[in-house]
Amino acid sequence: xxxxxxxxxxxxPTGHLHIGGARTAIYNWAFARHHGGSFILRIDxxxxxxxxxxxxxxxxxxxxxxxxxxxxxxxxxxxxGPYSQALRKGIYDQALNELKLAGNTYPCxxxxxxxxxxxxxxxxxxxxxGYDRTCRNIPAHESEKRIAAEEPHVWRIKTPLDRGDIxxxxxxxxxxxxxxxxxxxxxxxxxxxxxxYMFATVVDDWHMGIxxxxxxxxxxxxxxxxxxxxxxxxxxxxxxxxxGLIFGPDGKRLSKRHGATSVESYREMGYLPEALLNxxxxxxxxxxxxxxxxxxxxxxxxxxxxxxxxxxxxxxxxLEWMNGVYLREMxxxxxxxxVLPLLQDAGLIAGDQASHSSDWLLExxxxxxERIKRLDEVVxxxxxxxxxxxxxxxxxxxxxxxxxxxxxxxxxxASALNEVEMTPEAVEEAMREVHGKLELxxxxxxQATRVAVxxxxxxxxxxESIVLLGRERALKRVxxxxxxxxxxx
RNA sequence: GCCCCCAUCGUCUAGUGGCCAAGGACUCCGCCCUUUCAAGGCGGCAACAGGGAUUCGAAUUCCCUUGGGGGCACCA
Numbered sequence: 001x002x003x004x005x006x007x008x009x010x011x012x013p014t015g016h017l018h019i020g021g022a023r024t025a026i027y028n029w030a031f032a033r034h035h036g037g038s039f040i041l042r043i044d045x046x047x048x049x050x051x052x053x054x055x056x057x058x059x060x061x062x063x064x065x066x067x068x069x070x071x072x073x074x075x076x077x078x079x080x081g082p083y084s085q086a087l088r089k090g091i092y093d094q095a096l097n098e099l100k101l102a103g104n105t106y107p108c109x110x111x112x113x114x115x116x117x118x119x120x121x122x123x124x125x126x127x128x129x130g131y132d133r134t135c136r137n138i139p140a141h142e143s144e145k146r147i148a149a150e151e152p153h154v155w156r157i158k159t160p161l162d163r164g165d166i167x168x169x170x171x172x173x174x175x176x177x178x179x180x181x182x183x184x185x186x187x188x189x190x191x192x193x194x195x196x197y198m199f200a201t202v203v204d205d206w207h208m209g210i211x212x213x214x215x216x217x218x219x220x221x222x223x224x225x226x227x228x229x230x231x232x233x234x235x236x237x238x239x240x241x242x243x244g245l246i247f248g249p250d251g252k253r254l255s256k257r258h259g260a261t262s263v264e265s266y267r268e269m270g271y272l273p274e275a276l277l278n279x280x281x282x283x284x285x286x287x288x289x290x291x292x293x294x295x296x297x298x299x300x301x302x303x304x305x306x307x308x309x310x311x312x313x314x315x316x317x318x319l320e321w322m323n324g325v326y327l328r329e330m331x332x333x334x335x336x337x338x339v340l341p342l343l344q345d346a347g348l349i350a351g352d353q354a355s356h357s358s359d360w361l362l363e364x365x366x367x368x369x370e371r372i373k374r375l376d377e378v379v380x381x382x383x384x385x386x387x388x389x390x391x392x393x394x395x396x397x398x399x400x401x402x403x404x405x406x407x408x409x410x411x412x413x414a415s416a417l418n419e420v421e422m423t424p425e426a427v428e429e430a431m432r433e434v435h436g437k438l439e440l441x442x443x444x445x446x447q448a449t450r451v452a453v454x455x456x457x458x459x460x461x462x463x464e465s466i467v468l469l470g471r472e473r474a475l476k477r478v479x480x481x482x483x484x485x486x487x488x489x
Numbered sequence: 490g491c492c493c494c495c496a497u498c499g500u501c502u503a504g505u506g507g508c509c510a511a512g513g514a515c516u517c518c519g520c521c522c523u524u525u526c527a528a529g530g531c532g533g534c535a536a537c538a539g540g541g542a543u544u545c546g547a548a549u550u551c552c553c554u555u556g557g558g559g560g561c562a563c564c565a
Contacts, residue, residue: 186561291514315516444524
């Protein structure tokens with residue numbers, strides 16, 4: 001391979017980073033890293049109305065959060081900058097001039113209303129609705145005069161009429177042929193002298209030396225137009241690779257009405273960047289052996305030839321599972337560092353700081369990390385450890401504490417806890433003795449204690465929870481439960 | 490309407506003419522483990538859209554149909 005790989009991701013800052021865009025970015029990034037090439041980030045902000053700097057910043061931070069890095073970009077710089085289309089006007093003007101000199105473009109004076117009317121007529125007649133090339137036949141001296149007279153005009157591509165069909169060798173799709181007859185002389189530069197997307201991206205990809213364009217299927221139909229522009233500029237078109245889009249469960253393009261679509265919202269929901277990256281990578285690409293792989297493996301093994309053509313349906317259930325896998329793999333330290341801010345936000349950890357030493361938190365970590373799918377579930381799961389007035393869940397009360405013998409069991413547990421050493425093993429031993437002595441079912445003893453201490457039949461492991469809670473608070477809760485059982489009677 | 494793409498379990502996919510009475514993962518359902526919930530282990534349900542053609546042989550090649558998607562702008 002003579003050329004070094006150069007790929008780009010060109011998001012439009014009209015919103016946050018979309019899940020689909022993120023996947024495109026990941027594939028481009030992985031491809032670049034795999035081949036030791038460059039990954040370029042370019043901001044496609046030609047839509048001045050809807051583009052904002054806040055969005056640009058949000059996209060950059062979402063990408064960083066996912067662990068993607070780029071070699072050239074608006075913040076990183078690079079020799080082919082600027083990396084924001086809004087700042088590249090001069091380059092587009094220059095490119096248009098070159099096209100004029102080469103005779104590959106011509107001014108068109110047709111106004112929008114007229115074009116719209118023509119389109120409708122053509123469609124009604126079931127004919128091709130592209131531009132009919134009226135202005136292509138205006139002699140040069142005449143159009144020069146009209147331009148000099150400041151008559152509004154756009155610049156259109158002069159599609160070579162003798163070119164033959166446009167064949168694209170798509171890495172993912174194979175050979176795709178577009179009949180030249182379906183190509184019209186589309187607009188390159190608008191009346192206000194701004195470039196259209198079709199023109200700006202091609203000029204940029206050309207100037208930036210992009211070697212491979214990896215993007216969504218939705219651009220496949222635009223590709224022949226872009227090839228025409230590359231050729232008109234005298235440039236070699238890059239290699240194209242079009243992957244299937246991401247759909248919602250109803251088979252329609254994934255959008256807001258299917259639920260959260262931005263990377264940011266998944267971060268907020270408690271998904272880990274590694275999990276999201278892994279899951280996204282799997283949506284259209286796969287490894288024979290594994291579903292779970294790290295960043296390095298993705299880079300090492302990524303190949304365009306293994307990217308699938310068909311669209312993929314967004315499956316939040318699988319993402320959840322994957323997130324759980326990564327959650328369980330974390331060390332206690334990592335886990336706590338992710339979870340601490342959440343506990344603080346929920347107001348759980350501010351008050352009683354002293355008893356919540358980092359050792360204490362580290363012991364807590366493995367107990368909960370194994371039981372959750374999303375980080376934000378932590379709060380509910382550990383809340384019982386932080387409150388001073390525990391509320392016992394009604395259904396749990398009815399299911400366990402209302403049973404015959406519950407109160408006796410709790411009293412015996414209380415006296416056992418009074419003496420025992422505060423380690424999970426010792427607590428367990430003491431409690432097993434309780435059910436032996438009282439001839440109660442172990443399940444009743446354990447569950448009654450669980451409900452008394454944690455407020456629910458569902459909780460982290462019992463003995464560890466008691467130890468984390470501390471003797472004093474545990475006892476208080478057991479007695480409180482005994483009281484409330486008596487009150488119910 | 491015109492042009493283009495896609496089509497294997499509910500979902501993500503493996504499969505590139507015989508190794509496939511189609512493999513893995515998620516989900517779902519059993520069982521085991523077990524003081525709860527998880528996790529884990531074991532097992533199960535479940536697919537080549539339909540029709541032609543090529544071939545000794547087709548999930549794999551070709552054609553048609555059907556279904557889905559995308560594009561056809563002075564949006565990106």
